[in-house]
Amino acid sequence: MKKHTLLLIAILSLFVVSCTTNMMAKNDKMYDNAWELEYITGPRIAFQGLFPDRKPVIKFTRNSNMVNGNSGCNGYSTKFTMNGKMISFADPEMSTMMYCGDGENVFRKTMKQVDRYRMTDGKLEFLMGDVVMMRFKPTM
Known part of the structure; x- marks a missing residue:
């Protein structure tokens, strides 16, 4: 026994x-990787119209619970919390204060709404419940 x-x-x-x-x-x-945004839900403006010059990028910093990148215009950094597949972000702090259209506000607002993530076909997806809110591809 x-x-x-x-x-x-x-x-x-x-x-x-x-x-x-x-x-x-x-x-x-x-x-x-650094991850470049290729899809965001919500706005009725075309993706290219939201981010005409530069697509948002997010990069996770190992061992610090911080992410940084650009939101299509200005640089940012913020803390994140991850527990299993759950993820949440604090309010992003801006490093510059240029105005570049509505894309940046849409990006920041959507970032605060996500509550989980998943990796699918080499891409990083942020979800709210079961709905994909943002999808990123590796920048290599």
């Missing part, structure tokens, strides 16, 4: 470690 119990504990432990390692590997992909 002891051998069966030990075997069951060993198998269960292996399963838990395997799942944790897989999730960490997926999270590592987030840190390996």
